[in-house]
Amino acid sequence: xxxxxxxxxxxxxxxxxxxxxxxxxxxxxxxxxxxxxxxxxxxxxxxxxxxxxxxxxxxxxxxxxxxxxxxxxxxxxxxxxxxxxxxxxxxxxxxxxxxxxxxxxxxxxxxxxxxxxxxxxxxxxxxxxxxxxxxxxxxxxxxxxxxxxxxxxxxxxxxxxxxxxxxxxxxxxxxxxxxxxxxxxxxxxxxxxxxxxxxxxxxxxxxxxxxxxxxxxxxxxxxxxxx
Amino acid sequence: xxxxxxxxxxxxxxxxxxxxxxxxxxxxxxxxxxxxxxxxxxxxxxxxxxxxxxxxxxxxxxxxxxxxxxxxxxxxxxxxxxxxxxxxx
Numbered sequence: 001x002x003x004x005x006x007x008x009x010x011x012x013x014x015x016x017x018x019x020x021x022x023x024x025x026x027x028x029x030x031x032x033x034x035x036x037x038x039x040x041x042x043x044x045x046x047x048x049x050x051x052x053x054x055x056x057x058x059x060x061x062x063x064x065x066x067x068x069x070x071x072x073x074x075x076x077x078x079x080x081x082x083x084x085x086x087x088x089x090x091x092x093x094x095x096x097x098x099x100x101x102x103x104x105x106x107x108x109x110x111x112x113x114x115x116x117x118x119x120x121x122x123x124x125x126x127x128x129x130x131x132x133x134x135x136x137x138x139x140x141x142x143x144x145x146x147x148x149x150x151x152x153x154x155x156x157x158x159x160x161x162x163x164x165x166x167x168x169x170x171x172x173x174x175x176x177x178x179x180x181x182x183x184x185x186x187x188x189x190x191x192x193x194x195x196x197x198x199x200x201x202x203x204x205x206x207x208x209x210x211x212x213x214x215x216x217x218x219x220x221x222x223x224x225x226x227x
Numbered sequence: 228x229x230x231x232x233x234x235x236x237x238x239x240x241x242x243x244x245x246x247x248x249x250x251x252x253x254x255x256x257x258x259x260x261x262x263x264x265x266x267x268x269x270x271x272x273x274x275x276x277x278x279x280x281x282x283x284x285x286x287x288x289x290x291x292x293x294x295x296x297x298x299x300x301x302x303x304x305x306x307x308x309x310x311x312x313x314x315x316x
Contacts, residue, residue, distance in 0.1 A: 056294070057296055060293065060296065064293070093296065098298070099298060100296055100298040102241065102242065102244075102299060103244040103245065104244070105242055105244060106244075107244045107247070107248055145242070147241060147242075147298075147299060148298065149240075149298075177242065
């Protein structure tokens with residue numbers, strides 16, 4: 001079981017993503033942005049960071065990296081792909097996921113623990129959670145406001161493709177101005193998932209608020225083994 | 228040398244936090260008459276020789292595929308610009 005982790009110029013969380021893969025007993029495989037070669041991996045993670053310095057738009061330049069051509073083709077064929085933070089931004093820029101991520105409405109960088117509700121526990125990356133379950137993982141972003149037009153938002157909700165929502169206290173607001181409190185979404189098939197918060201930072205006691213992120217990686221293991 | 232100038236703006240319905248930050252600073256400088264600020268992007272693409280129809284067509288395609296994200300932005304204009312216009316005040 002091999003899970004590829006892509007490194008772009010400016011990726012930050014590729015090592016933590018590889019560590020999370022190792023934590024569930026799978027083999028992480030480093031993928032280089034400049035190589036159009038997925039090295040036989042069974043799934044791919046696009047990690048967080050600031051690819052190409054967030055120049056132009058977050059993820060806009062990374063989206064055209066040679067490795068992305070392969071990932072886009074294979075994702076359309078069902079390869080499990082997880083995009084975290086900058087990885088989520090790259091997935092929307094690639095049009096593998098709809099919508100876009102814009103600057104937080106309050107204009108400040110977030111670095112917080114955030115509570116999420118699992119809205120869809122049937123994707124490749126969330127089958128080890130229960131629908132309605134709440135998890136706490138970390139969030140760190142400056143441009144994490146999820147936006148899309150009303151029709152797209154209605155479609156996402158109608159098709160069960162909202163995978164995570166921020167749990168917002170009564171009268172409160174979500175951490176970045178995301179429409180309808182959306183923290184993460186999936187494609188129609190459920191093999192491509194993107195979210196702003198970081199499960200890969202929450203897989204080990206003593207390093208963050210929980211180990212609630214482990215479920216992403218155990219889920220994809222099962223997915224690949226049963227495929 | 229020819230240039231193509233491309234202007235991109237956030238769609239009107241998309242929140243513009245940068246524009247809001249600028250809008251918040253203007254009154255502090257005594258500019259109280261402005262009710263809103265929207266911030267956009269300008270790209271100047273240079274070519275050797277004239278800006279032909281082919282060059283403009285390529286610039287339009289680049290504007291749609293890379294320079295803007297159609298989910299949140301509109302390409303406002305793609306036009307040829309004289310060299311003097313770029314360097315002049």
